[in-house]
Amino acid sequence: MKCLFFIVLVFSSINIYAEDILEIIIDRGVDNALPIAIIPFGWQQDTLEPVDIGLVISNDLARSGRFKPMKGRDLPQQPNQFQQINFKDWRLLGMENLVIGNLKQIDAGFYEVEFRLINTYNGKQIAGFRIPTPATQLRRTAHRISDIIYEKLTGIRGAFDTRIAYITVKDIGQDKKQFNLQIADADGFNPQILLRSEEPLMSPAWSPDGKRIAYVSFESKNSVIYVQDILSGNRIKVADNEGINSAPAWSPDGTRLAMTLSMNGNPDIYIMHLASRTTQQLTFNRAIDTEPVWTADGNKIAFTSDRGGSAQIYEISAIGGNAKRLTFDGSYNARPRYSPDGNTMAHVSARNGNYRIALLEINSGYSTILTNSNLDESPSFAPNGSMIMYATTTRNGSELAAVSADGRVHQRLALQGGEVREPAWGPFLSP
């Protein structure tokens, strides 16, 4: 009897609870940049700190377009330790994300970078690490911290600790131009010239392990494909046939290069096995087949072909077969690049005389135009698929720009004087 009474009591309290709780459904939100406050890292020495870690992070996050770092002068406090944080003050500013840290010199040329990412609404630390770093790698550590913050707050892997390759063209007078193959950090810092040439350099392509770059050089007046080791600077000539040797594309396992060769009459796609230097022809079409690119699993290759009458993008199995057409919108679709997850493909699309960067949804065949300018080319995906770098032509010539995969964020990369072309976004760097 007592038992029954108790059960009735419990049920009635649940009932009451269920009855009285109203529910509001939030079915929409905003897609704003996330507010984040990055406090300048603590530095105890009198000398100037070698790298302003906090600033590198702040710029990284801002450049992604997804974060809105608080300006330094607006920071109400500058805590370096967890205990120093006054959470309420940050909440009042609507700053739910807070980054604090310290830079310590351990030895000559050796440092320790420590940081914490904190949510000011629940007062909890989301991430915190202590990273020993040689002096030369301090910027890299800062980028790695940016990656961690990015991933913890968006769920997407960060691509700040990456490098880009590109070609610069400088007018050196007397109708001469200087072409440089350069690599730099993704934020443009630490530029490094890999090759200088008075003849055009084109199509830089990162090996999957990030240690080599393939490119096309006209230094011998003919297009030749080279593969150069970044660290040592050593290079080997891999394709020097008659006619066109261009558009090198690494297979995902790094053992082969797809390329455009015209040695058998007209430009077709070939696959070269690097170790043996043997080539296999992939396309056998009278039309121009060029600009090959591999899928992430290495099973298929997309390329540009005008076999249908106009430049369109096709897909073919890596072991050969029939090519399948992928693009149907517009009269010009070229320069395909698969997204890292393989679901979409960035390419150049001409609409109304404007060459823009477009994104093709491979399954549905539906294409979206991402950029808004006149002459865009050479799209290249960041290894996390969130941004597409490309070259855009402005008054000043060719510049590098980036657009987010959903088209909402636009960035300009002001790297240096002179024209910058053909960006290639390198892979994730191994720690």
Added chain:
Amino acid sequence: MHVSVTTVKSILFSVLFHAGVAGLLLVGIDNKPRVIQKTRPNIDIVKAVAVDYKELEMELQRLKDIDDQKLKKQQEADKKLKATERKIAAAEKQRRKEQSRLKELKNQQAQEKKKRQQEQKKIAQLEKDKVELEKQTKIEAERKRKIEQERKRIIAAEKQRQEDELKHKEREQALKQQLAEEQRLQDAAQVRKDQQLLQNIFYNIKNRVASNFNMFGLPAGLECVFTVRIIPGGEIINVSLNQSSGNEIFDNRAMVALQKASPLPVPDDAATLDRLKLRQFSFRFRPEE
């Protein structure tokens, strides 16, 4: 003990006779072949006389005849004695028999008397019991009667009470209905007002929270539920996660959205808040594609 005269006589005769016989025995001779020591009167043997043989024989015969007569007499007397003895014995037997029979009879009588007495006792007891039983029956009957009376009384009273209550209830009911009707009209008006008010409040709250809910980078198809408690004025004093979306970043963004939206746009006074049941409610974050 009643002794018959004949008996007494017999006894007496017997005694006397025995005495006689005993005397006889003392002096008489027995015809049975046995050695009897006879005592004779003192005769001097030395003084022997010539006797006539015949006279001797005749004396001997006379003595024998006397002896025979004596014997006969004795025999008859014996016979008579025996007969009397037999009679006496018989009479004794009889007497004894009668005595024992008498005793038995007396016993029987006594037993029967006892029995009768007992039975009389029993009867007396039974009579007593009967009387007692009758008495009890009477009492019981009386009790039952009283109970019945009481029951009837109670039933009557209950009936009356119910009738009264019913009347009272009906009156009350009528009154209640009247009041309820008035209250209903009032409540309906209030409910309509409240519904409108709630709609407005929800609209404002939803806008405030949604505009703080940053969805950048979140995968589609996620859903989480939070419960919040507020105080008059709308300040959120407690946020708790009821149902996680499985994605920690999504949950965090929702929590931040709620906390940034605090204080929520709700009425200031506690009474309205309570009436609208707004002290505690849930948010379901379920962004549409």
